[in-house]
Amino acid sequence: MSSVVNEVRDVAYLATATMDEHGVVTGWSEGAQQLLGYRPEEAVGRAVTDLLAGAAAEEAGRCLAGRSRWSGRVALRHRDGHRVDVELLAHRVVADGGATGWLLVSAVAREPWPLEADAPALGAFAQAPCILAVFDTDLRLVRANAEMEAAAALTEDRMRGLRLPQIWSHPDSEKTEQAMRRVVESGERQSLEAYLRVPGERREHAWSVSLAPLKDHTGHLYGVCFAAHDTTRLHQAQQRLLLLNEAGKRIGSTLDMAHVARELADVAVPRLADFAGVDLLTFLDRGEVPPSDRLSGPITMRRAAHRSVLPGTPEAVVDVGELDIHPESSPSAECLAEGRAALYQVTDDLMARWEAQDPARAARIREYGIHSEMVVPIRARGVTFGVAFYARHRSPVPFAQDDLLLAEEITARAAVSIDNARRYKRERMTAMTLQRNLLPRRLPDLTAMEVTSRYLPSEARAGVGGDWFDAIPLSGARAALAVGDAVGRGIQASAAGGRLRSAMRTLADIDLPPGELLTHLDDLVTRLSADEDSEIPGATGATCLYAIYDPVSRHCTLASAGHPPPAVVTPDGTADILDLPSGPPLGLGTLPFEAVETELSEGSLLALYTDGLVKSRDRAIDEGLDALCDALAQPAPSLDALGDTVLRTLLPARPDDDVALLLARARAFGPDRVATWEIPPEPAVVSRIRREVTAQLMDWGLEKLVFTTELVVSELVTNAIHYGQPPIRLRLIRDRTLICEVSDSSSTAPHLRRARALDEGGRGLFLVAQLAQRWGTRLEVRGKTIWAEQDLSDD
Template sequence: MRRPDSARGDQPVRSNDPHETNPRESDPHETEAAETDPRDQPTDPFDEAATARAVIDARGTVTGWSEGARRLLGHRPSEIVGRSVAELLADGATARSRAGTLDPGALDPAALPDRWSGTVTLLHRNGDRLDVRLLAHRRTTDDGATEWFVVSPLTRAAPHFEDPHLLELVFMQSPCPMAVYDTRLRLRHVSEDMERLLGLTEDDVRGLRLPEAMPAPEIDNTERHMLRALETGEPQHLEFSLRLPGHDREFAWAVSIAPLRDGGRTRGVVVAVHDMTRQNRAQQRLLLVNEASTRIGSALDVVSTAQELADVAVPVLADFVTVDLLPEVSRGGAETPAGPLPGQVRLRRVACQSVLEGAPEAVVELGDTSFYPDSSPAAECLITQRGVMRRVTDASVARWETTDPGRAAKMREFRFHSTMAVPLRARGTILGVATFSRHRSPAPFELDDLLLAEEITARAAVCIDNARRYTRERDTALALQRSLLPHALPEHAAVEFAFRYLPADSGAGVGGDWFDVIPLSSSRVALVVGDVVGHGVQASATMGRLRTAVRTLADVDLPPDELLTHLDDLVNHLAAEASSGQPPGAEAAGDVGATCLYAVYDPVSRRCSLARAGHPQPAMVTPDGSVAFLDLPAGPPLGLGNLPFESVDVELREGSVLALFTNGLVESRERGIDESFAALRTALAQPAAPLEDTCDNVLKTLLPGRPADDVALLLARTRALDASQVATWELECDPAGVAQARRDAAEQLAAWGLEDAVFTTELVVSELVTNAIRYAQAPIQLRLIHDRSLICEVSDGSNTAPHLRRARVFDEGGRGLLLVAQLTQSWGTRQGTGGKTIWAEQTLPVTDF
């Protein structure tokens, strides 16, 4: 190759500065060194004497002097060290730098910047004046003092550096591939690295344009940048990725294009190519790791998390990715073995992704299980608990042919050539394996690819393990909650009802929502809906305790406000237990609190008494379909303590519907609370519609997807007892009226066709009325209710309740109430605003009313 004209070195290099003289003309030592045959030069590559070096402290005193400095100015170290540097300056000396001519004082260390370069006129020991080019560096000594390190080369360039052949070698053997093009963009010269890159010699491509030597769209764009460099005289830079002929992978290239000038004339352009593949891949890997950290684990679901791993890896890392988990892991089951898995393993396919639509490479369908022999990469990585990288060869495909012909056929069909298998392992537990394969990308996997796969797989494994643990805990909490909730509620004469319960579909876990329908005395019914603060097993357990407490308090026939007061006390006790029962250093169990709505409906009076504790107000739907939300005092949530609750009585028309629900139904991130209540009003406005259909319509309207919080919905359509089913008598406080009360009750039973119940009813009436006349006060009332059972009630104006006891031999009282308890199905006492009511219920044969 001929070197370019601009590289000719037959003339010595001289400074363009007219004030600078050649050191070889002024320094005899310099001249002697320059005229010596290069073959006689020292073989030491670090010839210390070839550079003049001096050290000057902050006061301008010379503290260091090298042999090169002696050769330059003739002063021995003992003659100059300790003297001021100003003594080396010639009278009237000037100091010239890039900023222009300076005063000699510019050499004062205090006046110089951190680095200074320029020409200074110095005095030789023999009195000669020398223009010396200096480079000075400011530096700090070990003891913190400031000094200057000043250097000057004794020679400008040794003769062997002007060897034309050396300049040719610089171009040809440059570590950066280079090519020179003339003004017509025809190739003139290429370096040896460029020849290797092209896979062609200089003789093969000389005289060709770049797109002719290497046709590709990226190369056409490169030539346009070359033309722009010729036209503008400005360097050009561009980057692109391209797979060159003879290479099995795509490379990332950074191309620098610069115009070649000879004086004011542009002679051509030089193109330098830099391989940025490693840096580009490192950047892509970092981006993939970052993307994996944000995309993997967005939902606490095992299958979704596995699919996110496959989606992230395709197509950046692999062409085809599968994720197979141990069957018990895919179901969120118990712990799997912590150690390696021996022999062939059984795995369930939970996710796959491919660069080809529909993933036709897959042999195992999603959800199916498959056995992997111990020679397979999947089994091998589980045995060794390390990532495995393999080339797919004819021999390996042949081995698959004997164990799994279908998989071998897919390998041949899609020409798989490289695969990696990485174990999914988190917290010492084996979860499964992720397999990465290439068939479209020609480059095989490298060690960096395996490290990247292990990195993102490790992140995914932790997320899958979290999802598995969450699923297991959620299933446990859900099973506990369902065991504590009513599976089916018995029919009741007072109401027709329907209900729905939906567990939360969120990372918080199952909540503590509950509902209940509780039969009460005198054909009344209690409707309950509540919501415990928190999620998980603890919330489900608290819900079960509160539901049991409500049923117990309801049996006492407490009014709604009093029942909530007692329930509030219970929640406070539970909170105290939760805080005091924790061992030292244990994590706090969290607050215990709840909201509740309690309603009691009487089908005889058609009145409903309601009270709520921080719960959403219920909706009332009239028989004609109009909807109103009952304005009940909100009351504080349960657990605050020492705050009152208030009941409200509402008269309901027969066929009205009460809708009780938890806040999960109306609270949503997509809608405001007012918009949710408006949607609920619309969904409930269905006159005489079946309650099951209404429940479905409400959930479809307000919850098109799975709820973010638990939802409990209870609908109850009221019934009323006909006047013919109720008989009432006002009694005087006279023992003589007991006989008349028995006769009135017997006549009413005969009218109802219940002659078989007359004897028992007369005994019950006699005992209850006699007790009221003897121990209580007016007014006294007897009432018979003919429902699915026969209910006998005696009300009086006293708040003193009788107690069942076993009478001793000589006791005159205590036997009547025991007799009533023996003859009836159940009995009890309830307090009212003006006294109490003692009731007894008898079982009747099932009849139609």
């Protein structure tokens, strides 16, 4: 194929100068001196208009006004007075101090420079569907095809002789020129990615740039081939995938709706929008069932989160946490009513409609120049939770349909997380309601002990646990204290803990000793665990601590089923952990439960708790027990204040586990409230005992109870003499009721029965039941005690 010589003008030198916004020359190159004859000290400080010839001086200001770049042919005046016509390219630049100015560039041609090529090759070069250009070894443009001219908005003649940064004033142009210099130095190909906006475009384009050395037939390098492909669509698709991937990682890290909303706003700004907000319907605040009716009319929502590229989020109409009313014709209300996302380009007609319905929001749109909006419903599993809205004002590119699809995708991911958080919140609220209903609403007013309690549900994702506690008045002015922890989390654990507490109360009502009570409770848990049809699974592994305190003897009997030991604080302020054998957890049925008896001085403090108080991920249980003793030893004005001190000292703001704490201060009954008789097993002694009981009642000022008490004492003492075994003891206790107790060594408990007309016996207990307010039998380690209570009120 024949070759032709295409003559291309090379460049002798570049003339460059800079000027400020006022048209004063601030920089002057050697090429500018060579072009116009002025030395730098003669040119710098002069007005540019002094260097223009003819009418060019008058048109210069109009040409540059409101532009970032200008090119054209201008007439200049040489130092000796003759006219010089040049092609001039002007770029607006920003100086280091932030001041703006202009860079003026002109290429001065020299003799033609030959470039050998085939004619078809030249045609292919000119018509190639990508940007192609040839630069010489000085990195000045020699040839440019039509795509290059279109991208630069300059003709080949005007670009010839210019370096790439002078054609496109952009940091990526500098980076590309550095790669071109490596091609000249090494003779090897280079490739890179560049991002810059072409003239006439508002969106920045992505370019894949390839650089190759140009060599003649002898292998001599005479230039660099520059090729650039517009990969904007591919780049945008990659960025969307990256944003979706980031949304998948960041959104839904917690089961907190407000936090999920913040994560959605953080993901969207600034990569998708300049401002993003999330408003949630108010039914989520209360954990209610979602509204079944279609949303219409003005809709009230709560601002859950928002974010902006501007500090302080000034575009927002309401602050986070505040209620926001969306009028019926607002984008948010229409989006919720129709159940689909919408894209708005802000126009004058649209602004007029919004100003009539929501002037405050319209004013913010005008103030910050918001030109494009997207509104997306937050909806998952058939339930609508609110709306997310996205806006642009700093980015000049309006939202497109691809952006709307992306916004719908990331909002959908947030909606699923919000629904998960809603379901968790409902389950947690249900479990907490169940837990509170199964725990005592208020502790009884015991005469044996002053008691107070604290219950703190867990803030962990796993939910509320099965911690429980109770205080129970027993016969003989005694008091029972119990605390337990059922395994598991959520509603099932709460229900299991409530079932254990109910069973324990029932066993406590029949006055079982602590060890025996835990044995019965262990049998119950074992049966529940084995019952496959039980709706509430068994609490295998549940722990429990049960204690009985007698204010007359000041003895406290305790037994533990795998539960942390109680703490005791003596009246002098010394706190210590009680050495108590820890039996197996409930439901294992392996070993018996050993009870321990200790004596409590009046004013001593007994602390029962669950392991969440002393054990955590950051602290061993031994350290927690030491911290508990230190906290209990601190002086406090009241038992309630001490409970608050213990929780504040030992627990973080968001505890990992449920915490139950029961504090009890022991009281003691002195001799003035208790009278005791040892009864010989002789029937004749009954009359004497009646007389002594009457005298005691007179001393106590209980004359009204003399008759009934004589009958009760006679029947109970007579039964013990006839059917029991010595030793026999009678005890009267003056409490809120008058308590009459008769104890013997026989373990045979009497039974109430209705005697027939001709029976000689069987009426004693029936008579006691009629005269007493309450009566009962409690089995003890040795023998039994039959007791009866009479009301001391004046009624």
